[in-house]
Every structure is written in C-alpha cells, then in structure tokens.
Amino acid sequence: MLLGCAAASREAAKTAEGAHFVEGLVSLDGRGFEGATVHAYLASSFSGGKEPEPAATAPSAQSGRFELQLPEGSYFITAGAEGKFAYFGRNPVKTGSNSRGISLPLVPKSEMAAQSVPEGDEGVWGRVLHDGKAVEKVVVMAHLRADTGFRGQPYAMSAPTGPDGSYALKLEPGSYFVTAKKRASGLETGPLASGDLFGVLPSLPLEISKGISIKDDIHLIE
Known part of the structure; x- marks a missing residue:
C-alpha cells in the first residue's frame, strides 16, 4: 500500500510539473532484455x-x-x-x-543493402519473416506519414507474399514508412486483432533515391 501511495504521489508531482511517465518492458524471446535504448519521438x-531526433x-x-519522462503529448x-x-x-x-505496460519485443534488424537499378524501377524488396521463418500471404505497404499510426489507405501495396516470404514494392524516389500485416482472419483491411502479425522496417522513414532499390527484410511480431 505504501509503495502504491509513493508511486501515485510521484506521478502526481511529475504531472503537476508538466511531465508524464511512459513505462514498459523490452523483451527478447519472451524474457526481459537489458541494455536496449528506448526512444520516444x-x-x-x-x-x-x-x-527526427528523439524527444527522450x-x-x-x-x-x-x-x-x-515526457511532456504531455503523443509519441512513437x-x-x-x-x-x-x-x-x-x-x-x-x-x-x-x-502510457503504461508498453511491450517492446525485439526482432532481428536485418542489414539493409542498396543496388543500382534503371530509373523507374526504384523500390524496396526482401522477405517477410516471423521467428526466422518465411510468412506467406502478407501484404507490404508504404505510407507517406506515420503520425496517424498507419491507419487509413496506404500510398502503395505489394502483392501478397508467396511461400518463400518474398515481397517487392516499386516506389518513386522519396521517403516512406514501410509496414507489413497478416490478419488471422484472412481479411486485408480492418484493425489488428489477437493472433494477427505486424512488422515495420526499422528505417523510419526509408529513403528511396533515384536509380536505387533497397533490400531489407521485415520481421513480424504477434
């Protein structure tokens, strides 16, 4: 009870000063992971x-x-x-x-590679994986902005991945946020639910240059 009162008092004091706590757990393979750096944007x-530069x-x-510890606002x-x-x-x-109980399960960060392509063939390609295994029937999407949480219609969508998990998405030179989703229901649209898979390319955003195609794998979490 005393610990709960102390935590409540601390939260009230910080909130009164214009600061708020965002708390959670970084994990790897279901266990807490020490030494990761958590960013708030x-x-x-x-x-x-x-x-952008992180706010904290x-x-x-x-x-x-x-x-x-963050000022009032909305953060990634x-x-x-x-x-x-x-x-x-x-x-x-x-x-x-x-802002409490935020879960951050770590996934592998694949090494990104760039290759020269004819103008008009720029884009991003690679494989979609979950626990190291290829995932089929995943749609990869490119968004022009991320501040809405990738809700709404994406700028571009790939064809569903095949048995080897390969995807390819042709994009004009520019900046994109690339995500991948697989819904257990089989539907292509709608909010994510329990059992669905979701992933984001770590490059936030991904820069596509003229005459360059980017290879990067997307690792999904449930």
Whole structure:
C-alpha cells in the first residue's frame, strides 16, 4: 500500500510539473532484455522527411523495464540494440492514457543493402519473416506519414507474399514508412486483432533515391 501511495504521489508531482511517465518492458524471446535504448519521438515529427531526433531516450534495466519522462503529448515508442529493433504496435502513445505496460519485443534488424537499378524501377524488396521463418500471404505497404499510426489507405501495396516470404514494392524516389500485416482472419483491411502479425522496417522513414532499390527484410511480431 505504501509503495502504491509513493508511486501515485510521484506521478502526481511529475504531472503537476508538466511531465508524464511512459513505462514498459523490452523483451527478447519472451524474457526481459537489458541494455536496449528506448526512444520516444513526437508523433508530429513522423510526417515525412528524414528521421527526427528523439524527444527522450532511456535504457532498459536488467529486468527489461524502462521508464521515460515526457511532456504531455503523443509519441512513437521504439527500441534498439545491436542487431535488434522493436516498435510498439499501438503507436502513437498518448501520455496519461495508454502510457503504461508498453511491450517492446525485439526482432532481428536485418542489414539493409542498396543496388543500382534503371530509373523507374526504384523500390524496396526482401522477405517477410516471423521467428526466422518465411510468412506467406502478407501484404507490404508504404505510407507517406506515420503520425496517424498507419491507419487509413496506404500510398502503395505489394502483392501478397508467396511461400518463400518474398515481397517487392516499386516506389518513386522519396521517403516512406514501410509496414507489413497478416490478419488471422484472412481479411486485408480492418484493425489488428489477437493472433494477427505486424512488422515495420526499422528505417523510419526509408529513403528511396533515384536509380536505387533497397533490400531489407521485415520481421513480424504477434
């Protein structure tokens, strides 16, 4: 009871000063992961262009727990470690509402590669994986902005992946946020539900240059 009162008092004091706590867990293979860096970005900064500077960062503790102190607002929460990446599937997070119990399961961060292509053939391609295995019937989407949490119609969509998980998405030179979804229901649209798979390319945003095609794999989480 005393601990609960202390936490409530701390939260009230910080909120009164204009700061709020965002808390959660970074994990790997179902266990807390120590040493990841958690980033909070203002959602409004994900409206296109180059990757913004984080509003705040924090390390994950030995238990995998993390705590960010932020001004009131709406934020995108991600985490990174050597060769690993995590993205909160319900981004953006609003302080004071769904800012507790944020789960950040780490997935592999594939090494991105660029290759020269004729003008007009630019885009992104690779494989869609879950727990290291290829996933078929996944649609990969490119969005021009991310501040709405990838809701609504994407700018471009790939054909569903085949048995080897391969995808290819032709894109004009520019900046894009690339996501992948597979719904257990088999539907192509609608909100994500339990059992659905979701993934994001770690490049936020992905820059497509003239005459260049990017190879990068997308790792899904449930």
